[in-house]
Amino acid sequence: KEKLDFAYGLKEMLSKAKNEFELEILLPKKSTKKNQENKQDNGIANFYFNEFKICVGKNEKGNENLLKSAKKDDLWLHVRDIPSSHVLIISNKQKISEEVIEFSARLCVNFSGLKKGSYWVDYTLKNFVKVQQKAF
Secondary structure, rough: OOOHHHHHHHHHHHHHHHHHHHHHHHOOOOOOHHHHHHHHOOEEEEEEEOOEEEEEEOOHHHHHHHHHHHOOOOOOEEEOOOOOOOEEEEOOOOOOOOOHHHHHHHHHHHOOOOOOOOOOOEEEEEEHOOOOOOOO
């Protein structure tokens, strides 16, 4: 089910891409067979947009890995009041533009497997995210 939700989310993002650059960042980078055999799935999908790395939790394990690896000045996103994918914008102590935040919010909604519609996406610095006990 997770892989199917991931595929539907990716299909939705590809259909909404406005230019070649947006298509390019959504498609996976080519890797050798040897690299793929050695690579374990950590539940995280990585994207690049306007020179920012954006990480999306594809499942509960991915969400947990994102929170563990995040730095306090990274920006964390989550769909409000609904279980959803976590998204992390790696800031590298740079100011994150509204455009990057909006793109990341769309990733958050699309990777959460939600039906079409409008959703509120909350975001804050990772420093202010408190993991609730037994959340994972």
